[in-house]
Structure formats: C-alpha cells, structure tokens
Amino acid sequence: MDSDSVRGIDRRRLVKWGGLAAAAGVVAAGAPLAGARIGHADSSGHDRIPPDTQPGGAYDRYVAKLAAEDKFSGVVLLAYQGRTVLSRSYGMADREKGIRNHEGVAFNLSSGSQPFLSVAVLQLVQQGRVALSDPVGEHLTGFPKEIADKVTIHHLLTSTSGLDAPMPDWQRVFHSREEVHEYKEQWARQATLVGVPGAGSNGHLPGGGVGLAMAxxxxxxxxxxxxxxxxxxxxxxxxxxxxxxxxxxxxxLTDKHIAHPYMLQADGSLVDAVRNLDKGSLDPNTQGRNPGRGFIGYASGDGFATAPDLVRFAEALRDGTVLDRPYVDLFAGAKLPGPEPTSYAAYTMPISIINGQWVIGRGGGAGGIGANWSIYRDTGWVGVILSNCDGAPLLDICLREAEAVTGAPVNPPGGG
Known part of the structure; x- marks a missing residue:
C-alpha cells in the first residue's frame, strides 16, 4: 500500500472516530485518575513537562519532518495549564495571496466544532431553562408525535435519538445565512424515527446527524x-x-486570518476549495464534497477556531468560566461505550482513557480540512492540530501527540 493510501486511511479513521479522544486502542499500565477535574495536576509526577513535548523534542521533530516532506500544512500547539509549551506553523493559509499559516489564523474545524453546541445546551440546562430529559416537543412545534414525545435532548446530543433523515445535498451552493438556516430547519423536519430512542447510536445512518440540527x-x-x-x-x-x-x-474569501483548505485532485494538483466551488474532495469519506459550498456552518460543524483559542476554551472549562464545574463534569462524562475498549461517548464528542489519563476532545475532517483538539483533563495539557491541506497523516499526528504528553506509546485503533 502506498503512502497516499495510508494517509487516506488515517483521515477516514479520524473522521469516523472523532479524533484522538476516540482513537486510542490500548492503554498503558496505570490506574485512571477518575476523580480529577479538567486541568488538575496531581502529585504523581504528571505536573512535569515531558521532554518530547518541548521545542526540539520528538513531537516537534516529527511534525517538522512531515512539513519538510510537504505532508503537513497548518498549526500544532501544545499547552500546559494554559501556557504554551510548543507552537509551530507550516505552509500557506492562502497561496494566492501569499499568506502563511500562523497562530492567529483560524481553521475550519469541520465536525470538531460540535461540542460548542453541547456547551450551549448545557448553559441553558444550568440556568434551568431546559432539562436534558425534555422531549423535543417541549420546545419545538410541528414534529410528529412519536418524535415530539419520545426523543429527548439527551438523545439528540448522544446520537441515540433513533432519527434518520434524507442525506443533505452536498452539491448545493448556499448564498446566505438565511438560506442555510431555512434549509437546516426543513431538514430537521424531514426526520423520521427509525429506531428506539436511547437504544443505540444512530450516527451511522445517512441522516443520523439531524438530531444536532434539532438541538x-x-x-x-x-x-x-x-x-x-x-x-x-x-x-x-x-x-x-x-x-x-x-x-x-x-x-x-476576504479575511487574511482564515486558512483556505486545499483539496487534492485526480491529477495530483491542489485546489483552493473556497475559490473552486465546482470541484470536490477526492477523500473517500467526503467524496465530491466541498466545505466552501455551505456558506456558513451550523450545529453539525464548520465552525472556525485558532489554536490558542482552543486552549482558551479548555481553560474556560477548567476554571468554570463557560460552565459551572458540575456541568463541566456532565459535559465531559462518559455516556455510552465507544468503538474501542477505552473510548466512550460524551455529548457530541468522544472521550477516552489514554495511558491512565482521561482525554476529551473532538476531531473533524473534510475536503482540505483536518482538525483535532484534545484536553488531557487530569493533567492540564491541551493539544491542537489544525491542517488545511489534504494528505496529512492526522491519526498518526494525534497518536504522536498523545505519546509526547503521556510519555508512553499509544496503539492505533484495532491495535495496528
């Protein structure tokens, strides 16, 4: 199998499992620090800065080698207790205008932005304005009785609603926020109940993500x-x-602080997705799609963030700024078993035990887009990987990050 095929498998794994927090297959010896809060450093030596995380360390050298081989364009960042330990930027944010990637550039997160929806819902729960046990019909009208009465907010956020809907029209080019909103609302109202709410994940269904639009x-x-x-x-x-x-x-198209995604084409060339809406990705997981067609993202993804901002988000969770501590624990807590022995599903994101540490976060991928952010909740580490070019071995970068932070090898999904 050639290297391009391997990179394609890496991207499919990242998209399928939601990033590092769902991708680690084997946990090294060591009891999980289940009682620790996000960002809490314990007294067992976890508060030290591992050498592989530092500038010139193994992780830094690995990403630099990828960039030198033209296999990575983007930003990687490692932070400890809110302070940057390693920050590197490679490649171009906009090749046409000659703008390089840097810390201040915002990248499309694809589905990596879904947890922001969960935080929004939990803020309303914290305020007593909604309950996770509320059925859809408590807040929305016009849905069939079987959906309105049986599907709860908890089901929507865990993809256990039993809902399906027609596949979204990935070829359509949208032109305004209003058009996008109307489409998403109509799509939500096309949902049908095809399973028992709460019985299992419906994320594998073609329109299984419709529950996020409802939320x-x-x-x-x-x-x-x-x-x-x-x-x-x-x-x-x-x-x-x-x-x-x-x-x-x-x-x-106009802001120099937003990275453009570059999609690989059949002739080996890379095209700017936002400037070539008629072209699509060759990636098997997003075949023919182009993230620029959507005009603006919504609940299921396509929010943008800079790497330092994702560290700020982690700090806002750690210090109770964005949610009170009990609701942070609710946000980050395991709800369902995941695809790997040590992975679980939380609200719109996977969580995992990696080398004795709880890790939460989310990955996302689309044409020319690769993203992963991970919060090592027991020790206060945050890792961010943002890529704007097809071909990056994202899963392997994620695993190398985890090895650097936890100090032990992490096997890929399936132990391979």
Missing part, C-alpha cells in the same frame, strides 16, 4: 437568538476566543 433549533427557541449569535456570545465570547467564529464564505 440547535432548541437553543434558538429557548434563547431567542440564532444558534450562531448564541455561540459567538456565550461560548466564544465568554471563553475569550476572539479569533473564532462561524465565518461566512464571504469572510473566508
């Missing part, structure tokens, strides 16, 4: 704000994420 509509109905405005004000704003947003395609 966003509930945020809007309860708060009186659009999903975008609510997340900008109450998640990004409260976390100090000044470079993060649900940017529109117009902003993507």
């Amino acid at each position: 966003a509509l509930i945020v809007e109905a309860v708060s009186g704000m659009t999903f975008w405005d609510y997340v900008h004000q109450h998640v990004f704003g409260r976390s100090g994420m000044s470079g993060s947003a649900f940017y529109t395609r117009d902003q993507w």
Whole structure:
C-alpha cells in the first residue's frame, strides 16, 4: 500500500472516530485518575513537562519532518495549564495571496466544532431553562408525535435519538445565512424515527446527524437568538476566543486570518476549495464534497477556531468560566461505550482513557480540512492540530501527540 493510501486511511479513521479522544486502542499500565477535574495536576509526577513535548523534542521533530516532506500544512500547539509549551506553523493559509499559516489564523474545524453546541445546551440546562430529559416537543412545534414525545435532548446530543433523515445535498451552493438556516430547519423536519430512542447510536445512518440540527433549533427557541449569535456570545465570547467564529464564505474569501483548505485532485494538483466551488474532495469519506459550498456552518460543524483559542476554551472549562464545574463534569462524562475498549461517548464528542489519563476532545475532517483538539483533563495539557491541506497523516499526528504528553506509546485503533 502506498503512502497516499495510508494517509487516506488515517483521515477516514479520524473522521469516523472523532479524533484522538476516540482513537486510542490500548492503554498503558496505570490506574485512571477518575476523580480529577479538567486541568488538575496531581502529585504523581504528571505536573512535569515531558521532554518530547518541548521545542526540539520528538513531537516537534516529527511534525517538522512531515512539513519538510510537504505532508503537513497548518498549526500544532501544545499547552500546559494554559501556557504554551510548543507552537509551530507550516505552509500557506492562502497561496494566492501569499499568506502563511500562523497562530492567529483560524481553521475550519469541520465536525470538531460540535461540542460548542453541547456547551450551549448545557448553559441553558444550568440556568434551568431546559432539562436534558425534555422531549423535543417541549420546545419545538410541528414534529410528529412519536418524535415530539419520545426523543429527548439527551438523545439528540448522544446520537441515540433513533432519527434518520434524507442525506443533505452536498452539491448545493448556499448564498446566505438565511438560506442555510431555512434549509437546516426543513431538514430537521424531514426526520423520521427509525429506531428506539436511547437504544443505540444512530450516527451511522445517512441522516443520523439531524438530531444536532434539532438541538440547535432548541437553543434558538429557548434563547431567542440564532444558534450562531448564541455561540459567538456565550461560548466564544465568554471563553475569550476572539479569533473564532462561524465565518461566512464571504469572510473566508476576504479575511487574511482564515486558512483556505486545499483539496487534492485526480491529477495530483491542489485546489483552493473556497475559490473552486465546482470541484470536490477526492477523500473517500467526503467524496465530491466541498466545505466552501455551505456558506456558513451550523450545529453539525464548520465552525472556525485558532489554536490558542482552543486552549482558551479548555481553560474556560477548567476554571468554570463557560460552565459551572458540575456541568463541566456532565459535559465531559462518559455516556455510552465507544468503538474501542477505552473510548466512550460524551455529548457530541468522544472521550477516552489514554495511558491512565482521561482525554476529551473532538476531531473533524473534510475536503482540505483536518482538525483535532484534545484536553488531557487530569493533567492540564491541551493539544491542537489544525491542517488545511489534504494528505496529512492526522491519526498518526494525534497518536504522536498523545505519546509526547503521556510519555508512553499509544496503539492505533484495532491495535495496528
């Protein structure tokens, strides 16, 4: 198998399992620190800075080698207790304008932005305005009785609603926020109940992600704000994420602080997705899709963030800024078993025990896009990987990050 095929498998694994927090297959010896809170450093030596995380260390050298071989374009960052330990940027954010990637560049997170929806919902839970046990019909009208009465918010956030819907039209080019919102609302109302709510994951169904659109509509109905405005004000704003947003395609084309995704084509060339809406990705997991067509992301993904902003988000969770501590624990707690022996499902994200540490976070991938952010909740480490070019071995980068932070090898999914 050639190296390009291997990189394709890495991307499919990352997309399928949601990133590092779901991808680690084997845990090294050591009891999990189940009682520790996000960012809490214990007294067992976990508060030291491992040499492999530092500039010039193994992780730094590995990513630099990938970049030198033209296999990585983007930003990697490691932070400990809110302070940057390693930050590296490679490649171009906009090749046409000659703008290089750097810390202040925002990258499309694809589905890596889904946890922001969960935080928004849990803020409303914390305020007593919704309950996770509320059925859809408690806050939204016009849905069939079997959905309105039986599907709860908890089901929506864990992808156990039993809902399916027609596949989204990935070829459609949207032109305004209003058009996107109307489409997402109509899509949610096309959902049908094909399974028993709470019985198991429906994330494998073609339209199984429709529940996230419903959850966003509930945020809007309860708060009186659009999903975008609510997340900008109450998640990004409260976390100090000044470079993060649900940017529109117009902003993507004009703002020099937003990275353009570059998609591999059949002839081996790379094309700017945002400037070539007629072209799609060759990646098998997102065949023919182009992230620029959507105009603006919504609940299921395509929010943008800078690497330092994702560290700020982790700090806002750690210090109780964005959610009170009990609700942070609720956000980060295991709800269902995951695809690997030590992985679990939380709200819109996987969590895992990696080398004796709880890790939460989310990965995402699309044409020209690869992202992963991980919070090592027992020790206060945060790792961010943001890529804007097809071909990066994202799964392997994630595993190398985990090895550097935890100080022990991490086997890939399936132990291979």
